[in-house]
Amino acid sequence: MLLRSRLAQWLRGTHRERFYALKQVSFQLEEGDSLAVIGPNGAGKSTLLGLVAGLTEPDEGHITVRGRTAALLELGSGFHHDLTGRENVYLNASLLGLTRKRTVEIFDQIVSFSGIGDFIGEPIRTYSTGMVMRLAFSVAVHMDPEILIIDEVLAVGDAAFQAKCFEKVLDFRKRGKTLLCVSHASGMVQQLCDRAIWLDHGQLIMSGNVNEVTEAYAGWPSIEA
Amino acid sequence: MWTGDYPFLLSNLIQKDFKIRYRNMSLGVFWSLLNPLVMMAVLTFVFTHVFPNARIPHFAAFVLCGLVPYNFFVMAWASGTTSLIDNANLIKRVSVPREVIPLAAVLANAMHGSIQAGLLLVITLLSSIPPNRYWLWLPYVWGMQIVFACGLSLITSAVNVYIRDMRYVVESTNTVLFWLVPVFYSFSFIKPEYRNIYLYNPLAAQIMVLRDILLDQTAPNISTLLKLTYCSIAMLLAGWAVFRLLKQRFYDYL
Numbered sequence: 001m002l003l004r005s006r007l008a009q010w011l012r013g014t015h016r017e018r019f020y021a022l023k024q025v026s027f028q029l030e031e032g033d034s035l036a037v038i039g040p041n042g043a044g045k046s047t048l049l050g051l052v053a054g055l056t057e058p059d060e061g062h063i064t065v066r067g068r069t070a071a072l073l074e075l076g077s078g079f080h081h082d083l084t085g086r087e088n089v090y091l092n093a094s095l096l097g098l099t100r101k102r103t104v105e106i107f108d109q110i111v112s113f114s115g116i117g118d119f120i121g122e123p124i125r126t127y128s129t130g131m132v133m134r135l136a137f138s139v140a141v142h143m144d145p146e147i148l149i150i151d152e153v154l155a156v157g158d159a160a161f162q163a164k165c166f167e168k169v170l171d172f173r174k175r176g177k178t179l180l181c182v183s184h185a186s187g188m189v190q191q192l193c194d195r196a197i198w199l200d201h202g203q204l205i206m207s208g209n210v211n212e213v214t215e216a217y218a219g220w221p222s223i224e225a
Numbered sequence: 226m227w228t229g230d231y232p233f234l235l236s237n238l239i240q241k242d243f244k245i246r247y248r249n250m251s252l253g254v255f256w257s258l259l260n261p262l263v264m265m266a267v268l269t270f271v272f273t274h275v276f277p278n279a280r281i282p283h284f285a286a287f288v289l290c291g292l293v294p295y296n297f298f299v300m301a302w303a304s305g306t307t308s309l310i311d312n313a314n315l316i317k318r319v320s321v322p323r324e325v326i327p328l329a330a331v332l333a334n335a336m337h338g339s340i341q342a343g344l345l346l347v348i349t350l351l352s353s354i355p356p357n358r359y360w361l362w363l364p365y366v367w368g369m370q371i372v373f374a375c376g377l378s379l380i381t382s383a384v385n386v387y388i389r390d391m392r393y394v395v396e397s398t399n400t401v402l403f404w405l406v407p408v409f410y411s412f413s414f415i416k417p418e419y420r421n422i423y424l425y426n427p428l429a430a431q432i433m434v435l436r437d438i439l440l441d442q443t444a445p446n447i448s449t450l451l452k453l454t455y456c457s458i459a460m461l462l463a464g465w466a467v468f469r470l471l472k473q474r475f476y477d478y479l
Contacts, residue, residue, distance in 0.1 A: 003388050054227070054320045056476030068228065069320075077318040082245045094237040095321050097229030 021047040022058075022202045031067075031146075034179035036189040036210055038217050039199035045182045048199070049073060049151050052180060067146035067178070070096060075136035075156060081125035085116055085135055088124055092139045106142050113168075114138035115161070130157045141168050148172060150181040154188060166192075186214040227320045234321070235329055242333035257340045261296060265289045265348075268409050281411060283440060286345075286352045290435045291408030293345045297338030298374055298428050299399040301331045305378025306385050306395045313479040323472045324465075327382040331374045342367060349439045359438045362445050366434050366453065373427040373457035379464030383471035386478050407432055424449060427456045 022044040029035055037045045050056055051063055053071035078095045079088050089110055093103040111120050114135045116127075124132055133156040154165050169192060173179055183189050189196065189210060196213035198206040206213050247253045268288045272278045281287050308330035309316060309323070316323060342363075350356070385391035406429040407415070415423060423429040430453040434445040 003390070050317070050476065055317065057473055071318075071320065074314070074318045078312075078315050080241060080245055082248055083241060087241070087244065091237045091241055094230060094234040095315065095319050097227050097321075098233075099230040100233040103233070 020202050022051075022199075025197075025199065025202070025204045026061075027197055027204075027207065029178055029180065031178055032176045033195065034173060034181075034193040036193040036196040036214075037180070037182045037199060038184075038186070038189065038196055038214060039205070042201070043199040044202040045199055046073070046151055047202075049149050049180065049182060053149050065147065069147040069149060070140060070143040070145035071149040071151075072137070072140045073149070073151045075133050075140070079124060079132065079136060082123055084123050085111075085120040085127070089120075089135065089139055092136065096140065096143055098143065110135075110138045110142050113142070113164070130161070133157055134161055137165055141165070141172075145177070147178040147180065150179070150183075152182055152184065154181075154183065154185075186218065190214060227322055229321075231322075231325070234325055235332065238325065238329035239333045239336060242329070243336060254340060257337045258344050261289060261292050261341050261344060264292055268292075272409060283352045283354065286349050286354065287411075287436065287440060288409050289345050289348050290439060291406070291432050293338065293341045294370060294428060294431045294435065295403065295406060295408050296341060297334060297370065299402070300337070301334035301371075301374040302378055302381070303392070303395055303399060304334060305330045305374065306381040307392050308378070309382045309386050309475065309479070310389070310392075316475055316479055323475060324379065324468060327378045327468075328375055330382075331371065331378050334374075335371045339367075345435075345439070354440060354442065357438075357442045359442070359444055362434070362438055362450075366431055366438075366445070366450075369453050369457040370427065370431050373460050376457070376460030376462070376464035379461075379468040383468045383475075386471070386475055402428070405429075411436075424452050425456060427453050427460075430456075 025044075025048065027035065037048055039045055049071065050073065051058055052065060053069060053073065054065070055071075055073075076092075078092055080091070083091065086107075089107065090103060093110075094100075098106075111117075114131075114137075116131060116135055119127065119131065124135070127135075137156050148169070150169070154162065154169065156162065156165065166188070169179070173192065179192065181189070181192065193210045195208065196210040197204060198213050198217050206216055247256070250256060252259070265285055265288055269285045272281075272288070273284055278284065305327045308327045312326050315321060315326070381391055381395055406426065407423070412420075412423060412429070412433050423433070430449050434449055434453065437443050437445045
């Protein structure tokens with residue numbers, strides 16, 4: 001809030017009603033579980049993921065996360081268009097928390113997964129949007145975390161690359177890792193996750209088996225309509 | 226929780242700043258040298274030909290002793306202050322430790338500052354002033370200046386998230402500072418009653434110590450050095466404390 005509006009409010013002695021992005025939402029995930037968060041725009045899905053990823057603290061309540069997390073909330077955060085693909089991979093890897101040693105080790109894997117090839121030495125402003133996204137996804141997915149948090153980022157690149165990303169996440173699940181994701185594509189969600197919670201306006205509407213929740217959500221008369 | 230590699234992250238952020246600043250410039254790093262050289266030439270012209278100033282020998286080297294620390298401080302503080310806003314997308318999407326962002330901004334400017342410090346040494350030698358053993362103090366003085374800028378930037382960058390007017394406060398202060406620190410005049414011109422204000426200003430203190438060492442070839446004044454050290458470390462501690470407190474709500478305000 002701006003300083004002057006804050007001052008004005010204080011002088012008038014009024015307070016705006018508090019807005020809660022999330023209210024009374026509780027859930028627990030065991031190791032190897034996978035949970036999808038579904039709901040309309042503005043439901044608080046991204047806020048929830050941000051909280052779990054440790055980007056911010058809740059005003060009330062607790063969040064406990066045990067294990068190394070990697071959050072793919074937005075692909076290419078921290079990418080700079082004047083840096084080359086290689087430089088961006090290093091920068092992004094360090095931002096996501098990889099060590100220098102590890103980054104050097106897996107650099108070739110990252111590049112080959114992304115399919116960027118020789119363009120890796122070019123500034124990414126010369127890349128197509130799809131290529132940038134592929135490179136960003138490739139760095140993030142090679143983090144090898146214990147808990148993976150994904151916000152709507154699986155729909156990147158062309159169909160072939162999407163299939164590759166999907167395979168990668170599925171493989172991650174098979175290795176007994178924990179997944180928390182947000183997606184509007186219910187087909188994908190049903191394949192990737194066992195459980196789901198449905199949020200609307202920050203409230204928990206329903207929690208349970210992924211198929212039941214997505215069906216209930218699909219049958220819900222849309223609020224925007 | 227972010228459990229990554231701090232040195233790796235810092236070096237990548239500093240390199241990024243360095244590369245994007247110069248990559249598309251034909252003259253590259255020479256821009257770091259050109260600005261102080263031009264300023265030095267202009268100020269030297271003004272104060273030796275417009276307002277002739279017989280009291281200060283080696284005026285070019287003298288004024289550069291002021292300009293180099295001043296340039297570093299102004300650039301580091303200004304870019305440190307806006308660094309969190311400039312990297313809002315990072316703060317909101319990656320759980321990278323927040324302190325690193327303003328620190329990297331200051332340290333990147335310290336790299337440019339080091340290039341300019343090299344220029345200062347070259348100009349000193351060209352003014353036929355020989356090196357002396359007190360030069361060994363230079364890295365320490367330079368380090369304290371960086372510590373001070375880090376502390377101050379931690380505070381103003383965090384405040385700038387909540388009160389965006391902060392950057393204009395910083396920019397205006399920087400303009401005024403050019404006249405308030407002894408860039409183009411000597412500390413010896415200052416009346417005794419104002420001297421303490423200068424001594425407790427790390428930027429002014431650094432300029433004075435630099436001139437003692439480089440131009441007068443004398444040992445730096447120990448009490449000035451101590452004040453520089455106290456103020457810089459106190460600023461860093463204060464910066465750390467303020468930043469810790471304010472960073473909790475960055476996500477909501479960015």
